[in-house]
Amino acid sequence: MKAAVYEGPRKVSVKDVPDARIEHPCDILVKVTTTNICGSDLHMYEGRTSFEPGRTLGHENLGQVVEVGSAVSKVQVGEYVVLPFNIACGFCKQCERGLTNYCLTMQPEPSLAGAAYGFAEMGPYQGGQAELLRVPYGDFNALRLGEDAAERQLDYVMLADIFPTGYHATEMARVRPGDQTLVMGAGPVGLMAAYSAILKGAGRVWVADHQQDRLRIAEEIGAVAIDTNEADPVEVVKDATLGLGADNGCECVGYQAHDPQGQEDASLTVNQLIDAVRFTGDIGVVGVYLPEDPGGEDAQGELEAQGKLPLDYGLMWFKGQTMGTGQAPVKRYNRALRDLVAGGRAEPGFVVSHELDLDEAPSAYEHFDRREDGWTKVVLHPDGHRP
Numbered sequence: 001m002k003a004a005v006y007e008g009p010r011k012v013s014v015k016d017v018p019d020a021r022i023e024h025p026c027d028i029l030v031k032v033t034t035t036n037i038c039g040s041d042l043h044m045y046e047g048r049t050s051f052e053p054g055r056t057l058g059h060e061n062l063g064q065v066v067e068v069g070s071a072v073s074k075v076q077v078g079e080y081v082v083l084p085f086n087i088a089c090g091f092c093k094q095c096e097r098g099l100t101n102y103c104l105t106m107q108p109e110p111s112l113a114g115a116a117y118g119f120a121e122m123g124p125y126q127g128g129q130a131e132l133l134r135v136p137y138g139d140f141n142a143l144r145l146g147e148d149a150a151e152r153q154l155d156y157v158m159l160a161d162i163f164p165t166g167y168h169a170t171e172m173a174r175v176r177p178g179d180q181t182l183v184m185g186a187g188p189v190g191l192m193a194a195y196s197a198i199l200k201g202a203g204r205v206w207v208a209d210h211q212q213d214r215l216r217i218a219e220e221i222g223a224v225a226i227d228t229n230e231a232d233p234v235e236v237v238k239d240a241t242l243g244l245g246a247d248n249g250c251e252c253v254g255y256q257a258h259d260p261q262g263q264e265d266a267s268l269t270v271n272q273l274i275d276a277v278r279f280t281g282d283i284g285v286v287g288v289y290l291p292e293d294p295g296g297e298d299a300q301g302e303l304e305a306q307g308k309l310p311l312d313y314g315l316m317w318f319k320g321q322t323m324g325t326g327q328a329p330v331k332r333y334n335r336a337l338r339d340l341v342a343g344g345r346a347e348p349g350f351v352v353s354h355e356l357d358l359d360e361a362p363s364a365y366e367h368f369d370r371r372e373d374g375w376t377k378v379v380l381h382p383d384g385h386r387p
């Protein structure tokens with residue numbers, strides 16, 4: 001089968017790899033029809049993770065079931081399913097508590113937790129930027145879609161990661177109706193966090209970024225854009241709230257946060273949120289931070305390369321804020337968010353800027369990695385069909 005394979009920093013090629021297949025009685029095999037490129041893939045693409053050359057990328061996957069293992073009883077051949085990027089067993093201590101983002105049995109390294117398709121430090125699983133995908137524990141992991149699945153793939157595929165992840169940021173930040181919420185980052189995840197806050201009835205949602213094309217989309221969904229080329233988000237928010245600050249903040253950038261000129265500073269956005277959010281406010285951090293960053297020393301410094309960041313912890317403590325962090329537990333939200341999509345209440349496919357064939361993955365990575373104007377979210381169709 002064809003797959004988008006990571007070859008080393010800034011090199012992806014589409015090549016023939018062994019077909020994915022059923023390896024365990026609980027597996028299902030999915031013909032991938034829609035698979036996204038994510039900002040998380042870019043950390044790997046740039047060589048800023050331990051992701052091994054030769055592996056297939058792709059953790060935001062939707063497709064049609066073509067085969068099921070002998071112990072699969074719910075999922076049927078022919079159904080459309082969307083797969084949470086987290087791979088989970090359903091029976092470990094963490095999964096029992098709903099923490100499928102930190103499953104213990106799907107992660108082979110005993111000192112780690114959590115697994116995902118085509119992802120650094122998240123187990124050996126291949127990604128779905130390929131014609132076929134093996135899905136472990138298919139009955140537990142696959143979310144089945146209704147009759148409108150084939151036509152509405154651009155909305156439903158966002159349930160694999162960014163819609164639940166954006167929603168999770170607002171849950172950790174405890175966004176409630178009427179709240180004033182600051183979102184750092186207008187990438188696909190930041191846009192989904194803003195969209196989720198608006199769906200929850202937030203009174204005002206600001207989205208800060210230096211990419212004007214992405215800020216325009218934030219405005220289209222009803223958020224207030226803050227262009228960091230021109231304004232400091234902390235000042236904008238304080239000015240608008242009598243100096244009190246926002247009720248909550250969502251960090252949707254991660255450790256490669258940078259100023260508009262491109263100078264990286266991993267602690268920049270978290271410290272801005274600590275400053276901009278009010279006393280006792282809540283902050284949800286879904287942007288990725290890592291204990292080791294192979295390119296971090298050159299880009300930022302020796303300490304940042306070890307994930308040691310100068311956070312304004314004294315101010316955060318003094319203000320009595322809470323901060324939630326980590327990979328999103330997609331399964332906690334994906335069924336409810338699917339039903340919002342099915343019921344016509346949410347259309348997360350608005351983030352899609354490009355629909356391409358799998359063969360176009362190498363150039364898609366280049367354009368998206370440069371955050372070129374208009375390249376907001378790339379969707380690949382390995383089956384060659386555009387819904």
Ligand SMILES: NC(=O)c1ccc[n+]([C@@H]2O[C@H](COP(=O)([O-])OP(=O)(O)OC[C@H]3O[C@@H](n4cnc5c(N)ncnc54)[C@H](O)[C@@H]3O)[C@@H](O)[C@H]2O)c1
Nearest residue numbers: 039040185187188189209253254257258286287288327328
């Ligand atoms: N926690 C999870 O489960 C989870 C899931 C998906 C993605 N992520 C992470 O979320 C982050 C965002 O993902 P994405 O797909 O939107 O990525 P992206 O790279 O497309 O978007 C990031 C955006 O942040 C902006 N940005 C950079 N520095 C900034 C700053 N100082 N202030 C404001 N904006 C700034 C960029 O211009 C860009 O628009 C990444 O770190 C990704 O790995 C986490």
Ligand SMILES: [Zn+2]
Nearest residue numbers: 038040060161
């Ligand atoms: Zn993703």
Ligand SMILES: [Zn+2]
Nearest residue numbers: 089092095103
């Ligand atoms: Zn588990």
